[in-house]
Amino acid sequence: MDINTKVLGICGSPIRGGNTEVFLQQALDAARGQGADTELISLAKMDIQDCIHCNWCVRKQENGKYCNLHDDMNQIFPKVLEADAILLASPVYFTRLSGYMANMLDRLRCLGHGNHYHRALKGKVGGGLVVSWFRNTGTETGLLSLLGAFMASGMTVVSPGLGLGSPLGAIGLSSEGGEGKFDPKERLGVLKDEYGVASAQQIAREAVDMARVVKAGQQALKG
Numbered sequence: 001m002d003i004n005t006k007v008l009g010i011c012g013s014p015i016r017g018g019n020t021e022v023f024l025q026q027a028l029d030a031a032r033g034q035g036a037d038t039e040l041i042s043l044a045k046m047d048i049q050d051c052i053h054c055n056w057c058v059r060k061q062e063n064g065k066y067c068n069l070h071d072d073m074n075q076i077f078p079k080v081l082e083a084d085a086i087l088l089a090s091p092v093y094f095t096r097l098s099g100y101m102a103n104m105l106d107r108l109r110c111l112g113h114g115n116h117y118h119r120a121l122k123g124k125v126g127g128g129l130v131v132s133w134f135r136n137t138g139t140e141t142g143l144l145s146l147l148g149a150f151m152a153s154g155m156t157v158v159s160p161g162l163g164l165g166s167p168l169g170a171i172g173l174s175s176e177g178g179e180g181k182f183d184p185k186e187r188l189g190v191l192k193d194e195y196g197v198a199s200a201q202q203i204a205r206e207a208v209d210m211a212r213v214v215k216a217g218q219q220a221l222k223g
């Protein structure tokens with residue numbers, strides 16, 4: 001069965017073309033290799049305000065009106081709704097995800113708890129990717145905060161699979177071996193982390209496979 005699949009990658013690094021973005025791009029290239037359509041959104045320089053918990057979305061949403069704050073989230077909401085799979089990539093900041101990514105995720109609450117967009121992410125597939133400087137300073141705690149957002153949204157979570165790093169998601173290390181050494185001329189150290197890049201590529205393939213399974217199941221249930 002030929003099932004069209006859209007994979008949206010969202011990068012939560014303030015650096016355009018930095019380690020997190022190229023790591024996510026590796027994943028999206030692999031998804032395209034599986035026949036999926038892909039798009040990458042960088043949150044760098046986007047105007048994304050904090051969720052102010054006004055609960056407008058809980059009472060006043062209409063079709064195409066997601067949130068009472070009007071900023072660049074208005075471009076992101078429809079793309080998230082259209083996607084079959086969402087790959088979230090964050091740099092590790094203080095053993096968790098970046099503020100850019102956290103702000104964006106908080107604003108997605110209106111697609112889960114809204115009066116019009118209620119549980120709207122259910123059935124979508126989520127995969128988490130993180131890039132850190134050091135090997136053991138926050139990669140899995142960073143991934144856990146991404147997984148929490150997927151699970152709170154009722155999404156189906158995928159992993160890079162057995163033998164490719166963490167079951168929680170894809171991990172890239174931007175210093176040599178994750179040991180803090182680096183060549184000052186090399187800006188994109190994560191691309192040298194072949195094991196990490198393989199995990200990013202694999203989680204994307206798993207996301208495409210799972211999105212197709214979910215879509216086929218939904219079509220079968222509709223009859």
Ligand SMILES: Cc1cc2nc3c(=O)[nH]c(=O)nc-3n(C[C@H](O)[C@H](O)[C@H](O)COP(=O)(O)O)c2cc1C
Nearest residue numbers: 013018019020091092093094095132133134137174
């Ligand atoms: C505010 C801040 C906090 C950071 N905290 C961590 C950390 O806890 N653990 C770690 O390994 N790297 C940490 N880093 C390093 C980044 O995760 C790392 O340099 C990563 O490659 C940045 O990705 P980018 O090139 O997309 O910006 C931190 C960097 C910044 C700016």
